[in-house]
Every structure is written in C-alpha cells, then in structure tokens.
Amino acid sequence: MMLRFAGLAVAGALMIAPAAAQTSFAPRDESPDEFVAGKGRDETFYACTACHGFKLVAQQGLSRVQWDDSINLMVRRHNMPPLDDKDREIVLNYLEMAYPPRAPAGRGGFQNPFAK
Numbered sequence: 001m002m003l004r005f006a007g008l009a010v011a012g013a014l015m016i017a018p019a020a021a022q023t024s025f026a027p028r029d030e031s032p033d034e035f036v037a038g039k040g041r042d043e044t045f046y047a048c049t050a051c052h053g054f055k056l057v058a059q060q061g062l063s064r065v066q067w068d069d070s071i072n073l074m075v076r077r078h079n080m081p082p083l084d085d086k087d088r089e090i091v092l093n094y095l096e097m098a099y100p101p102r103a104p105a106g107r108g109g110f111q112n113p114f115a116k
C-alpha cells in the first residue's frame with residue numbers, strides 16, 4: 001500500500017515537470033536565458049521568436065547594418081510586424097552587442113571586406 005502510493009507521487013511529479021517548462025510561448029522550449037546576457041535580450045528574444053527559434057538568430061554574426069537589413073527582410077518577406085523606433089533600437093543594440101561578425105577564424109565565417 002505504501003509502495004503504491006509512493007509510485008503515484010513519482011508519476012505525478014513527472015507529469016508536472018514538462019508542464020512547468022511550457023510557461024513561455026516561444027517555440028521549441030527556448031528561453032531567453034540560454035542566450036548571451038545583455039540589455040534588451042528579453043525584448044529581442046520575444047520579438048524574434050514569434051516565427052522561429054532564437055537559435056536561428058543567435059547562430060548569425062552580423063554588423064549593426066546587417067542586423068538592420070535582417071529585420072527589414074523579416075518585415076518585407078515574412079510579414080513581421082514592424083518594430084517601433086524605440087523597440088528597434090533596443091533590439092539592434094542587443095544584436096550588435098551579442099552577435100557581432102565573428103572574427104575570421106580560418107575558413108567559413110563572414111568576413112567584412114571593408115574591415116581592415
């Protein structure tokens with residue numbers, strides 16, 4: 001009898017755990033604190049995860065101008081609701097700080113032809 005009751009309690013705990021992980025509406029169970037900490041992180045996370053995971057964003061390394069272009073692209077091509085000036089500033093500041101062009105580490109990565 002006691003054993004059976006303990007088993008039920010464990011099963012109950014297992015059922016509650018996944019539900020608790022679902023509190024944010026971001027896709028694929030991402031949460032802002034998995035990404036580079038900084039001012040504007042939460043704003044950026046929620047602005048960009050309406051349609052896709054933030055990993056798609058975080059795997060890029062872009063300059064501010066290129067981030068700006070990316071946002072324009074999201075608006076133009078993917079029907080993202082435009083950010084107002086204030087939010088756009090917050091998002092750009094964060095992206096520029098957290099995901100700058102990567103240092104040319106050998107092969108691959110983006111290299112700015114104008115940087116010298």
Ligand code: HEC
Pocket residue numbers: 044047048049050051052056057060070071073074078079080081091
């Ligand atoms: C309204 C929907 C929507 C929103 C909001 C959105 N995106 Fe996207 N984004 C897309 C779609 C659709 C794609 C292309 C499909 C895919 O790769 O998942 C995409 C792809 C991307 C890519 C991959 C490169 C490319 O050009 O395909 C990047 C980088 C990106 N988005 C950045 C952002 C950033 C930064 C934000 C927040 C400022 C954002 N997105 C918000 C819809 C959106």
